[in-house]
Amino acid sequence: MKKNKITPLSVLKYLFLILMAAMFIMPLLFTLLSSVKDNREIFSNPFGLPEVFRFDNYVTAWQDANMSQYFLNSILISLATIVLLALFCSMAAFIISRFEFKASKWVMVFFLIGMMVPMHTILVPVAYIIGMFNLKNNLVVLVLLYVAFNIPFSVMVLANFMKGISKSLEEAAIIDGASYFRIYWNVALPLTVPAISTISIFNFLGAWNNVLFPLLFINDQKLKPISLGLLNFNGERGSQYGPLMAAIAITVFIPLVIYLLFQEKVEGGLAAGAVKE
Amino acid sequence: MKIRSSKAKWIAVCFVLPALIIYTVFQIIPLIGAFYFSLSDWNGLAGSPITFVGLDNFKRIFEDAGFILSLKNMAKMVILSVLFHTPIALLMAVAIQGKTKGAKFFKAVYFVPTVFPLTAVGLLWYFIFMPNGSxxxxxxxxxxxKLAVPWLVENATAMNTIIFVNIWAGVGYYMVILLAGLTTISTDVYEAAAIDGATPVKRFFYITVPLLKPIIKMCILMDIIGSVKVFDLVFVMTEGGPNGLTNLPTTLMYQEAFKYDHYGVGSAIGIIILLICLAGTILSEVVTSKKEES
Structure with missing residues (x-):
């Protein structure tokens, strides 16, 4: 192929790439710049550099508007979600993928049904159950909802991955008289770490970004996760634009860091999940 | 490995049970319940009676102009998202692939909104599009x-503005999937075509597009299902307003059930959303199985 010759087409290509990049950077930049400005500057000079960097907007958002509490809640909820999913789904996937018995195929099909269920379809029955057992403002229930909704995808990815692992290690362990639990814990689980980290990243983002469940089932200020807390902030102090923009920046900070740290993993898992479906 | 002893069988059951119970309690039972509620009338108060009303809820929905409008909005959301997502994503993927300078940077910039919460994305754009916004x-x-209009308030622009944000927030997702597809096309094919004198534009239309067809189809079907489920963006940017003009079935379902306490009607809309997604999934199964046959 020709080497780096400037052709009209390559000019067009870079023009397109830069134009598109501007489409993505401008709104993000606007938010970031506005997060250190006061209202007057946001409106008079939306894309200029601020006269003074008002970092106290972040303090206002973090302390006065309770973003610190929402942030911590979300960390807690998301971590609990991914730990439970990693544990329960790897256990289930271990049995489904490593042992031959008639029911295993049907168990898998049963799990896969859930992939097609939109959250909105089950909201009313879930609200009914939550009302009946007085489970509103219960973070454990919120976590279990996230777990339930991510089980199909997680079990599918883990079972597919475990099928690919050589069985000789396990067979040796069986002959040595190791229990099933030991085989799972000491042999299968360590080999499945790459797949577990993939699903955990997706499950973390899923729990962090969800707003629908907490919107309906959490109304205690102290328990709200960040996506809902952000809306709350907007509802209460919708005209404090600077601190609000700071709150948006705080909300997207963790997903951004996760993406930057695990870029390959996020993109690879996405493509694999999509192609597998 | 075969499971021989009955003790081993019990252990196997114990391994599957935690996931199975959580999944059944919080997804399968509610799913069955959703069908039941869609045929019932319930005011949402714990302990109050649930009365069976047959298909009344569905009748009521399809006679409701607000629901028909939400279906039209959904169709618009799906069609415009499909028209823009995959073609733009494909152009991005093709432009990034190969020896493009700054490929990593461009890819990250296009993809990053897809990992953000849609509430934050919606709010971010809300401040750009609001009447005195940037x-x-x-x-x-x-x-x-003259071009400055209250984008999210004006009837003519509100829905299109939300659709624009949906396209913006999702295009990177499809780009990454298409990029993964592009890496499966061997460079030999392109080089052979180049030797034969095929221009880059011709190579795009006669090699890239045909070879990526299965993945392009899958992107489109994923996009259809994804666009049907959009909720956060509308909820944050307009709450379905002005006057319900930007409602989608998802936001209408939320309002009916949790604002007006019409739980039966809400559940019926939920079932319709499920059926639409199911139709999309079955369609994608048919398409992908065809791909494997050929």
Whole structure:
């Protein structure tokens, strides 16, 4: 192929790439710049550099508007979600993928049904159950909802991955008289770490970004996760634009860091999940 | 491995049970319950009676102009998202692939909104599109104040503005999937075509597009299902307003059930959303199995 010759087409290509990049950077930049400005500057000079960097907007958002509490809640909820999913789904996937018995195929099909269920379809029955057992403002229930909704995808990815692992290690362990639990814990689980980290990243983002469940089932200020807390902030102090923009920046900070740290993993898992479906 | 002893069988059951119970309690039972509720009337108060009303809820929905409008909005959301997502994503993927300078940077920039919560994305754009927001400030500053309209308030622009944000927030997702597809096409094919004198544009239409067809189809079907489920963006940017003009079935379902306490009607809309997604999934199964046959 020709080497780096400037052709009209390559000019067009870079023009397109830069134009598109501007489409993505401008709104993000606007938010970031506005997060250190006061209202007057946001409106008079939306894309200029601020006269003074008002970092106290972040303090206002973090302390006065309770973003610190929402942030911590979300960390807690998301971590609990991914730990439970990693544990329960790897256990289930271990049995489904490593042992031959008639029911295993049907168990898998049963799990896969859930992939097609939109959250909105089950909201009313879930609200009914939550009302009946007085489970509103219960973070454990919120976590279990996230777990339930991510089980199909997680079990599918883990079972597919475990099928690919050589069985000789396990067979040796069986002959040595190791229990099933030991085989799972000491042999299968360590080999499945790459797949577990993939699903955990997706499950973390899923729990962090969800707003629908907490919107309906959490109304205690102290328990709200960040996506809902952000809306709350907007509802209460919708005209404090600077601190609000700071709150948006705080909300997207963790997903951004996760993406930057695990870029390959996020993109690879996405493509694999999509192609597998 | 075969399971021989009955003790081993019990252990196997114990391994599957935690996931199975959580999944059944919080997804399968509610799913069955959703069908039941869609045929019932319930006011949402714990302990109050649930009365069976047959298909009344569905009848009521399809006679409701608000629901028909939400279906039209959904169709618009799906069609415009499909028209823009995959073609733009494909152009991005093709432009990034190969020896493009700054490929990593461009890829990250296009993809990053897809990992953000849609509430944050919606709010971010809300401040750009609001009547005195930054877009209108810019338009006024460059002398185009005629074009400055209250984007999310005006009937003519509100829905399109939300659809624009949905396209913006999702295009990187499809780009990454298409990029993964592009890496499966061997460079030999392109080189052979180049030797034969095929221009890059011809190579795009006669090699890239046909070879990526299965993945392009899958992107489109995923996009259809994804666009049907959009909720957060509308909820944050307009709450379905002005006057319900930007409602989608998802936001209408939320309002009916949890604002007006029409739980039966809400559940019926939920079932319709499920059926639409199911139709999309079955369609994608048919398409992908065809792909494997050929």
């Amino acid at each position: 877009l209108n400030t810019i338009l006024t500053n460059i002398g185009l104040e």
